[in-house]
Structure formats: C-alpha cells, structure tokens
Amino acid sequence: MYKLYDFLPSGNGYKVRLLLTQLGIPFERIEMNILKGETRTPEFLKKNPNGRIPVLEIQPNVYLSESNAILFFLSDGTEFFPQESYQRAKVMQWLFFEQYSHEPNIATVRFWITELEKEEEYKSTIEQKRKLGYAALEVMENHLSSHTFFVGEKYSIVDIGLFAYTHVAEEGGFNLSRFPAIQAWIDRVKSQPNHIQITDNI
Amino acid sequence: MYKLYDFLPSGNGYKVRLLLTQLGIPFERIEMNILKGETRTPEFLKKNPNGRIPVLEIQPNVYLSESNAILFFLSDGTEFFPQESYQRAKVMQWLFFEQYSHEPNIATVRFWITELEKEEEYKSTIEQKRKLGYAALEVMENHLSSHTFFVGEKYSIVDIGLFAYTHVAEEGGFNLSRFPAIQAWIDRVKSQPNHIQITDNI
Structure with missing residues (x-):
C-alpha cells in the first residue's frame, strides 16, 4: 500500500x-x-x-x-489526465503556473498567518505577495470566465492542483468575492464524486 | 513552423x-x-x-x-523523455524542484545583477535568495555525486531544465567550485550532440 x-x-x-x-x-x-x-x-x-x-x-x-x-x-492513463498531447501540455502549463506564480504567494501567506502566526512581523513581505497572489487569481478568473474547468472542459489534476490553495486563499487574507468565475469553479470542483475536504483526516 | x-x-x-x-x-x-x-x-x-x-x-x-x-x-515520445512511469514522474519531480526551489533563487539573482543592475539595491533579498539557491545546489550536488544524469542515467529534459540556470549561476554570484559533481555534470551536458550555448542567437 x-x-x-x-x-x-x-x-x-x-x-x-x-x-x-x-x-x-x-x-x-x-x-x-x-x-x-x-x-x-x-x-x-x-x-x-x-x-x-x-x-x-x-x-x-x-x-x-x-x-x-x-x-x-x-x-496518467486515468480519466484525471488527458490523452491528447496539447491538452497534456496545457495541464502541465497550469501546474507549473501553480507552483511558480500561485503557491509561493497565496499558500505562503496563508502558512505565515495560520501556522506561524507572523502576520505582523512579515507585514511588508505579505503585502508584496498579496499583489502577486492577486495577479495569479486574475489570470485564473480570466480563464475561468469562459471555461468550466482549466483544460478540455473536464475536471483533471490541474483543477485539483489549483483548487488546493485557491479554496483556502481567504485564510491568507485574499478576498475571493472579486472573483465570481473562481467561486463558481470552486463549487464545481467540490461537487465532483468522492470529493474530500482539506481538513478530512482520512 | x-x-x-x-x-x-x-x-x-x-x-x-x-x-x-x-x-x-x-x-x-x-x-x-x-x-x-x-x-x-x-x-x-x-x-x-x-x-x-x-x-x-x-x-x-x-x-x-x-x-x-x-x-x-x-x-514526450522522444529519447529526451523516459517511457517508464516512475522515471517519467521523477523527471517531473526535478522539473518542479527547478521551478520552485532553484529558479526563483538562482535565476532571479542573476537577472537582478546582470539585467537590472540592482545588486546593491536588492542586497538583503539577494542574501536570502543566495542561501536558498545554495540549498538547491546542495540537493543537486548530492544527487549527482552518484548519478551521471538526473533520471535513468540518461540525458533528458530534466538535465536541460536544470542546466539552463545552473551553468550560468556564477553570473548571479554563486560559486560553483564547491560543487564538483555539478561541474562534471555541466561538462557532460555540454558534450551532448547538437549542444548550443545560451548566447547563440539561432
């Protein structure tokens, strides 16, 4: 196992x-x-x-x-990863976007606030990261305003990858009310079969 | 084209x-x-x-x-990407390492120094990034001390991905003389057929 x-x-x-x-x-x-x-x-x-x-x-x-x-x-080889080569590469494009432009800003700020409890101490760095995090959310909002999921109009690992820190971004002080397409996509991801929550200790 | x-x-x-x-x-x-x-x-x-x-x-x-x-x-489908599923995933592991732990530290410092010419202005941030960049180089050195290439003992896109900013790390003030296994790997990458230099305007 x-x-x-x-x-x-x-x-x-x-x-x-x-x-x-x-x-x-x-x-x-x-x-x-x-x-x-x-x-x-x-x-x-x-x-x-x-x-x-x-x-x-x-x-x-x-x-x-x-x-x-x-x-x-x-x-790879399951319904959660596409077979067509351009779609496969687009999944990777968004996953690299997630690790380069999204996670280091959105996840890091959440970690500093909720786990390290250093919101005051890291204030100026948090401000810089908020700006970059909002830029990443804008890129997502723009894409989702005309797509149901990130690649091929089908739920895949790229939705899992981007959902993980987006749906808890407010714990890092990001206001998602500005992003209606992201909010609707979050609901679609949550409604997938066998969805679990980040707090579920399975 | x-x-x-x-x-x-x-x-x-x-x-x-x-x-x-x-x-x-x-x-x-x-x-x-x-x-x-x-x-x-x-x-x-x-x-x-x-x-x-x-x-x-x-x-x-x-x-x-x-x-x-x-x-x-x-x-994918060429000699530059493996076919076996674990090796494929290890290529991705190192490419995500490159974008998360290596490039934001090593490439960014090089860019600030050589392109923006802001070595003095960004001094304290550069010091933090140097520390993280050296940690990434240590991880590479450790791996390369017992491997000729990163995955499957064969040149692949992971070597291209990590070579790009490692071989010019000294332009960002990183001292590679501490990393003999990385230096030997750099020579192996440079000796591959049809290698070109970063400055080659092809």
Whole structure:
C-alpha cells in the first residue's frame, strides 16, 4: 500500500489525498509536523533530500516528491489526465503556473498567518505577495470566465492542483468575492464524486 | 513552423531553444524585450495571460507557455523523455524542484545583477535568495555525486531544465567550485550532440 508523508493543513498534501481518494486507491497517511522540523531530519532527508512534504512511498524505499509530479504519476492513463498531447501540455502549463506564480504567494501567506502566526512581523513581505497572489487569481478568473474547468472542459489534476490553495486563499487574507468565475469553479470542483475536504483526516 | 517568443539571456527560453535544436525541429525565434515591458502588452497577454516568455506558438494562435511544460510537450515520445512511469514522474519531480526551489533563487539573482543592475539595491533579498539557491545546489550536488544524469542515467529534459540556470549561476554570484559533481555534470551536458550555448542567437 502507498504511504503518504503528509501534513494535514498542507494544500500540497491535500492535492495528493484528494486524487488518491477520487481514484479509489487506499493509502496510509503519515503525519509529519513540519513546524517541529520533522521533514528536516537525516531520516526524512533520505526520503526527500529537499526536506518537504508530500512524499509518496510507492514501494518500500521508492519515493516520489513534489505534489504536482505525484499528481502526474497517479493520474496518467486515468480519466484525471488527458490523452491528447496539447491538452497534456496545457495541464502541465497550469501546474507549473501553480507552483511558480500561485503557491509561493497565496499558500505562503496563508502558512505565515495560520501556522506561524507572523502576520505582523512579515507585514511588508505579505503585502508584496498579496499583489502577486492577486495577479495569479486574475489570470485564473480570466480563464475561468469562459471555461468550466482549466483544460478540455473536464475536471483533471490541474483543477485539483489549483483548487488546493485557491479554496483556502481567504485564510491568507485574499478576498475571493472579486472573483465570481473562481467561486463558481470552486463549487464545481467540490461537487465532483468522492470529493474530500482539506481538513478530512482520512 | 513553430514560433518561439523568447528573450536571449533567459535560461527559461534557452531550455526550449536547446531542446528544439537537439530534436532537429526548425523554429522562428521572436525576441521580446522583457526589460521594456514587451511581454505585458495587451497583444502579448493574449498569447500568455501570465505575461512571460517563453511562449511556443504551435500553430497560428495556439500557444503554450511555462518552459518546463514546453519541454514536456516537445519531448514526450522522444529519447529526451523516459517511457517508464516512475522515471517519467521523477523527471517531473526535478522539473518542479527547478521551478520552485532553484529558479526563483538562482535565476532571479542573476537577472537582478546582470539585467537590472540592482545588486546593491536588492542586497538583503539577494542574501536570502543566495542561501536558498545554495540549498538547491546542495540537493543537486548530492544527487549527482552518484548519478551521471538526473533520471535513468540518461540525458533528458530534466538535465536541460536544470542546466539552463545552473551553468550560468556564477553570473548571479554563486560559486560553483564547491560543487564538483555539478561541474562534471555541466561538462557532460555540454558534450551532448547538437549542444548550443545560451548566447547563440539561432
């Protein structure tokens, strides 16, 4: 059985939990307290030398890290990843957008506020990241204003990847009321079969 | 013929130029001066709403952005991308590592110093990014100390992806003499058939 090294509040971990559940693949979740440095121990660094969760243990001592790479691994050949080459590349385009332009701004601010409780201390950096995070949300809003899902008008791992931190962006102080197309898409993602919540400790 | 919207000093653009050349695929390169805002015009934002190069125009008005997604699109089914599912996922793992842990630190510092010429102004941020950039280089050095290439002991798009900004890291003040395995890998990448340099205006 797959083992998932995870941290429950993590959107990156949630992506993998959500896809595994929707694929009907059983897995064992192993909670790592990243606030206590549990992903920086010599033992964990053997699993992921970059010291981050999620890490999927596919077989004993065979590891895969980077949430969006795990989504690709689990979904290729399933209904959650397209077959046509341009659509496949567009899924990747949005997943790289997520890790470069979205997560470092939206997820990071949420983490600083809800986990580290350093909203005051990091105030000026948070302001810069809010601006970049809103720019990423604008790109999404623009796309979703004429599409039901990100690629091929069909729910796929790119929706899982972008949903994870978008639907909890307000925990980082982002106001989603300005983004009606994103809000409607969030509802569509939540209505998919076997949807679970980020707080579900499965 | 493919059109590549590009900026010659960009490592992200170079990745695509290098792979297209090694695949023997002809393309037209269209230089965009990002320093003059040429990727933020309404016309360019129709090609990539995120306002960045590289963008590959596959057919008239059919666009793909995000350098590593373009690498995936061009290489899948060729010798530059593996066929086995775990190896495919490991390529993606390292490409997401590149965009999350490597490029935002190593490439950004190089850009600020060589293009914006703001080494003094951005001094404290550069110090933070140097630390994170060196951590990414340590992860690479550790891996390359027992591997000839990143995945499957074979040159692939992950080597192209990580080579692009690593081999010019010294332009951003990173000292590569501490990383002998990276230096040897750089030489191996440079010795691949049809290698071109980042400065080659092809």
